[in-house]
Amino acid sequence: MPLLWLVLIVLALGVVGYVLGRQKAMTSADGDSRHLHSLPSYYGTNVSLFVVVPALLVMAAWLIVQPIYINSSVAADLPQSAVTDSNTLGLFMSDVRRVADGLDEAVAQGAMTREYANDLRAGFTDVRDRLADVGVALGSDVDASTLAAAQKYRSLSGTGNLAMTVVVLALAIAGFVYAYGRTQKDFRARNVVEQFIRAILVVAASIAILTTVGIVLSLVFNTIEFFKLYPAADFFFGTTWAPSFGGGSELGVLPLLWGTLYISVIALAVAVPIGLFAAIYLSEYAGPKARGFAKPLIELLAGIPTIVYGLFALLTVGPLLVNTFGKGGALGVDWMSGASSVTTAGLVMGIMLIPFVSSLSDDIINAVPQSMRDGSLGLGATKSETVKQVVLPAALPGIVGAILLAASRAIGETMIVVLGAGAAARLSMNPLEAMTTVTAKIVSQLTGDADFASPEALVAFALGMTLFVMTLGLNVLALYIVRKYREQYE
Structure with a gap:
């Protein structure tokens, strides 16, 4: 059947x-x-x-x-x-x-x-x-x-x-x-049904927890297998990334971490000011009609697939930067040779992160008690002075948590990096050069018929474990800050 x-x-x-x-x-x-x-x-x-x-x-x-x-x-x-x-x-x-x-x-x-x-x-x-x-x-x-x-x-x-x-x-x-x-x-049918429902809820929660544990254990065991084949010191402190499935690979993670952090910093430099200013306007200055119109439009950015952002970076933002900073461009300099670069991926990723910063910051600013605003205005402060000297300092812990959550999202992004940043693993300060990230190399190392007995394939799990520790640390820090803030005003 x-x-x-x-x-x-x-x-x-x-x-x-x-x-x-x-x-x-x-x-x-x-x-x-x-x-x-x-x-x-x-x-x-x-x-x-x-x-x-x-x-x-x-x-x-x-x-x-x-x-x-x-x-x-x-x-x-x-x-x-x-x-x-x-x-x-x-x-x-x-x-x-x-x-x-x-x-x-x-x-x-x-x-x-x-x-x-x-x-x-x-x-x-x-x-x-x-x-x-x-x-x-x-x-x-x-x-x-x-x-x-x-x-x-x-x-x-x-x-x-x-x-x-x-x-x-x-x-x-x-x-x-x-x-x-x-x-x-x-x-007593009600008692039995409620116990049944409670058991189902416990099982559902356990599945989520066990799934997380299974993911972590799979990363840990495969990472241990990798370090049995490749020295840990060369992986964590090596400055060259040159995998070769025929042997003689150099698998230093530092160029990948540098590219990941560099792109994430540029993305946050775009997303944080725009998202924060948008949140301040929506929560403190916009009327009900303007807020009801603008907030859903900003949040639509979060629903766009990342592959679309990647194509936007590859076909629009990259060529625009080349026409500006490339040979024969508007500035008359030769700083950029191709559309793929750290700046290309960072700008587009920053646009993607705007709704993360904006929505979270908006909710946090709205959680600040109205009595604090009324007290500031009652003492003669203007609206802008109240926002700058009362509302933002009170909401600062929550805003920092929102920024850290957006940073963890930026670190784990893949498709924008693959299409917009290139595949070159290098240590460079030039933001107009092509670089790559940890997530992009995880994809490339596991693409095709990978031999999971070789360090060239197992390195993907070590990279995943490194990325997991980084994002976990950011998430824990962000949740700690947000919870401390919420306990203060609830």
Whole structure:
């Protein structure tokens, strides 16, 4: 049975359980809801939860465990000559899955019977021809052993899917019988439903936490593997970035950190003044109509995809800077040779960060108590003096937190850097030269068929760990400052 159908059947059973559970509760109370312990909807929700939640949880766990079991079972029967290492095994299993999908498609389109697809004695040439009839080309690297593995993979998948369907439906029916049998007017349905909802919320929060822990652990373990192959001192203090998958790589992170910080500083130099002044105007000077019009337009900048910003940097801002600072440009100097530069990426990234600074600063300034403004104005200060000497000093901790959050966003940006800053890893003070950042090199090191046993590929995890520590530190500092500010005025 297709997975979507199974999910829909379980949900339909949940709806039926809700209706019948609610109806039984009302019947037990002789149609008077005042005789029920809980509201009628709680009784229906109780039955529905017992039908849907256990069944879907088992289905999710099954979908995670089944592929692992099938892959290990198929890999155990492969000849040693076909699989030499983990990378070869991964490529072989991808071929197996592709052929298995082709067999399913051939059966679905009538090119072969299900019995023929499951017959390990089927002729390899005949199977290849039948798959070609439905548009599945096996390729010259797929041999009879791959076909046999695909047939076993398909057989195990079919058995597993059938077993999952039976177990999930049986569990849904059992949940309905159990919950429906307990439904009567004195049953504490509200308590059970609230406990169920609380458990779901705890699981959701745990998934978020475990996901973060999993990301950190994957970075840590792979970073440790990298430092087993490459000296940590050369990585943290090296001034040359020259990876070579053939050996002899120089993987110093300092040029990448320099490019990251340089571009981020230029971006903040653009975003902070514009965003802060916009926030002051919107919160202190703009009327309701002007604020209702301008604030959504500024926040629209945050919704533009970063790839669009990157194209804007590459096609508009970069050529404009070349026409100004390049050879034959408006200033008559030869300071810029190409459209990609630190300034190009920094300017466009600063535009992207304006709504981050503006929105957060606006909320923080609005949180300053009105009594402080009234007291300043009552003492004879003007509006501008009140903003400069009362409102901004009171909101300064929160504004600093907003700037730090924007800085962490700038440090982690990728697409604008890839398209606007170039790919050259260098230590230079010239903002009109092409440079690159940590995020851009993470992408380049993991692009293509990377050998994760080599330091050239594992260095991406060390770069990611370095970037993670930097942004984590900024975020922790920003949250600390913002919380301290909020505690002062709430």
